[in-house]
């Protein structure tokens with residue numbers, strides 16, 4: 001794992017101000033003190049209102065700055081795991097039982113996020129993470145262990161996710177980050193969908209608001225967990241259809257109606273999920289100025305191809321060639337398209353997405369572990385294709401027409 005290269009730029013943006021050009025749109029904070037009350041539920045207690053209540057009720061350990069300095073070897077630059085809009089994330093060590101800082105290399109590994117900017121916005125995002133991750137527990141949400149709130153210091157201590165972010169696996173080139181195989185992409189998509197479905201469930205009713213590849217972390221078995229709850233917000237309550245906010249999120253992932261009106265619903269997250277699915281299908285970033293002109297915005301560029309089985313190969317990541325059938329790729333593309341519907345009412349809810357993705361799972365490897373060499377499948381597919389004919393095969397591996405004519 002290395003340092004995340006893309007730096008998020010925070011910038012002000014109002015609703016109806018769709019002309020922003022920063023990567024990161026950030027304005028209001030999380031209004032924790034002003035949001036309407038949480039639904040009563042057994043799994044999620046009422047959201048505490050005051051800062052003191054949030055910190056007290058969170059079941060998290062409170063760390064001192066001195067402890068976290070020790071745990072991270074004084075925030076050594078070579079132990080940076082990643083960087084985001086909030087700050088840098090460092091590798092650290094704590095004792096498994098007492099949770100006290102441990103000598104590097106002993107105890108358990110943790111990830112320590114340190115706010116590197118002043119101001120209310122940073123504090124609000126820090127508090128939002130403590131608020132939500134301090135209460136919510138789910139196999140597809142990253143576990144928050146504790147926090148530090150001392151003078152101007154704001155830090156968060158999470159379970160360490162050994163395979164880092166999905167962003168690194170999809171977009172970083174290099175020997176450490178092998179391209180993810182199709183089966184792993186489907187596994188990650190399902191895990192992340194389950195995390196969002198849990199957040200949207202009637203008991204939880206939380207809108208995540210910043211669903212993107214850098215916020216999806218992977219454990220050693222490629223189980224996906226959502227992290228970074230800095231922008232999360234209580235969903236609408238009672239008969240309200242949406243929460244009104246100023247626009248926050250990341251350019252390229254935010255739903256069009258949210259950008260235009262500031263009206264936030266769970267369907268805004270579904271749109272962002274569609275963007276991430278498209279990134280997984282294509283291996284391209286949501287916004288990529290390095291692509292040829294006309295292809296900078298992934299959704300705009302890809303949409304016309306996704307609706308047509310004979311054209312989707314133009315969008316598919318060529319590092320997946322031969323790994324999966326056109327049928328499956330088309331099913332995923334169709335699901336992504338539904339999530340990306342311009343009208344939010346036509347988007348599926350996350351439970352439907354989970355069900356659809358469950359049908360698209362395929363075994364990962366012969367030993368029950370994960371496939372470390374995604375291209376194993378390619379060579380197998382190629383060997384098989386030598387004696388396959390279009391007639392006898394219902395699910396041809398997808399490939400560019402020159403390599404393998406489509407038979408579907």
Ligand SMILES: Nc1ncnc2c1ncn2[C@@H]1O[C@H](COP(=O)(O)OP(=O)(O)O)[C@@H](O)[C@H]1O
Pocket residue numbers: 004081082083084085086087088089111113142158159160161162164165167214215217227228230
């Ligand atoms: N628990 C963790 N384990 C491993 N890497 C992490 C962990 N948390 C964050 N990271 C790395 O740090 C990056 C930024 O973390 P994130 O929580 O998204 O910060 P920000 O709030 O600044 O966006 C992630 O994309 C990931 O690469």
Ligand SMILES: [Mg+2]
Pocket residue numbers: 084085214215228
């Ligand atoms: Mg982030």
